[in-house]
Amino acid sequence: MSVKVNITSKGIQKVLKNYNEKQAIAEYIWNGFDANANTIRVDYVANPLGLLAQLTIADNGYGINFDRLQQKFDPFFESEKSIQIVAPKHTSKMHGRNGVGRLTFFTFAHDAVWHTTYQSEQGFRYGEIHISTGGLNSYSHDFTTAPSSSGETGTTVSFTNLRISQQDVEETVLPFLINEFCWFIELNKQKNYSVIVNGKALDFNSNVKTLEQFNLFYPDTAVTFKIKYVHWKENLHKELSKYYFLAGGEEIYKDYTTLNKKSDDYFHSIYIDSDFFRDFDFKSFENEGQVAIFGAAKSSAEYRFLIKALTEYLKSKRKPFLKEYANRLVETYEQDEIFPVYATEREKELRKPALVNLIKALYEIEPKLFSSLNTDQKKTFVRLIDLLMRSNQRDEIFEMFNGMIELEAEEQDELLQLIKGLEPAKN
Incomplete structure (x- = not known):
């Protein structure tokens, strides 16, 4: 049987234009985990030229129910507005967006076939769904076969006419998958979640x-x-740095840590497991006047104690990291010739160390000051600081940065003492 949806194939590709082959393959793995799978198997075979001849992604989830097929593959959008790739805000369950990822295979293959077994009231049923890149707005399916005797549910997606190489998979896709799922695998450590590629666990x-x-x-x-x-080596894509609140190994809620979005590449996750969260009301604190009817809330003494302790802990972990990156920043600025050119070696010896120390200290307090600047902006920024230091306008330097960035009292004192402690500029 063939079914056509209400948007053109080109329209679907436009809607999904934010996806590339790495993100698309990740979506099929997310679909498996969304279907309550604990094991995802990715298998591929390359031809003599290094291009993939076969690629399959299989999960042991609950399969695709034929009665709900229309919800999974029919139009899940009404316009051709592109879909942004986002992560769930407060839960890691149901990461996928109502099957939107099922059509992203056009980024790396021409054809896709879903082989799925699900359990119905009549027993296990098996079926197939076929879609090609040239007709993303239509699909054919066959659920007329006899009930499956395998006794296991799950879905295997087979991709053919592939436009991706073995080198692409091993050098680009697999590292992407590690960064995409590492936090999620750690979150589900007790459940032994895994992604297995050609028989070997990632x-x-x-x-x-x-x-x-x-x-x-x-x-x-x-x-x-x-x-x-x-503390992760590399970024977690759209997941960012979060607290994960669990009870008995089951995620209850998640939220950004206090050091998230600091523009400093300090990628981290905090997993917190306690029976205290079983009846916890995570939303009541959004309105200070609200009181949780059942269980505890964010206004509770225990929760305040927890977040305060973890905030201090994260700050202590972040400090040496920032010192390391501040040194790297200075090295990069040296290589890119960002620092001013001094008239004499004597002038350089007198002025540059204090400038470098201030740049490092500013980075440690607020890395965001140094992010997203092009070369000319970096030179202007650094040389403005140098000019203020030459004129001994210490108060102006402090006021300028205190107005540009939000500083805690401790950080204000740290910056003020640093600026006051700089050696006066000499000719």
Whole structure:
């Protein structure tokens, strides 16, 4: 049977233009996890020229129910407005967007076939769905075969007429998948989630820079929080840095950490497991006047204690990281000739060390000051600071940066002491 949806094939590609082959393959893996799979298998075979001859992505989830097929493959949008790639804000469940990822195969293949087994009231049923790039707005399906005797549910998507090479997969796609799923695999550690590529499990620990585990104990009510801190080497794509609140290994809620979006490449995740969260009201704190009817809320003493302790912990972990990156920033500025050219070596010896120290300190306080600047902007920024230092306008330097960035009291004192402690400029 063939079914046609209400948008053209080119229109679908336009809607999904934000996807590339890496993100598309990731979407098929997310679809598997959304279907309650704990194991995703990616298998591929290359031809003698290095191009993929076969690619399959299989999961052991609950399969695609024929009765709900229309919801999965019929139009999930009414216009050709492009879809932004976003991550769920407060839960990691149902990461996919109502099947939108099912049509992204056009980024790397011409044809896709879904082989799926699901359990109905009549027993296990098997079916197939076929879609080609030239007709993304239509699909054919066959669920007329006899019930499956395998006794296992799951879905395997087979891609043919591929436009991706083995080198692309191994050098680009697989590293992307590690960064995409490492936080999620860690979140579901107790469930033994895995992504297996050609028979070998992906090593998600390869993106781990530091992992520490410890407990926080609130004595007044004898509440214990089991903490797992992970500092990642590379970014987590759209997931960003978050707290994950769990009870008995099950995610209850997630939210950004206090150090998220600091523009400093400090990628981290905090997993917090406690029975305290079983009846926790995470939304009541949005209105200070609200009080949780059942269980605890963000206004509780335990939660305030937890977040305060974790904020201080993250700050302590971030400081050496920022010092390391501040040194790298200065090295980059040296290579790119961002620093001023001094008239004499003597002048350079007198002025440059203080300028470098201030640049480092500013980066450690607010890395965002140095992000997204082109070469000319970097030179202007650094040389403006140098001019202010030459004129000994220390108060103006402090006021300028205190107005540009939001500084906590401790950071204000740190910056002020640094500026006041700089050696006066000499001719």
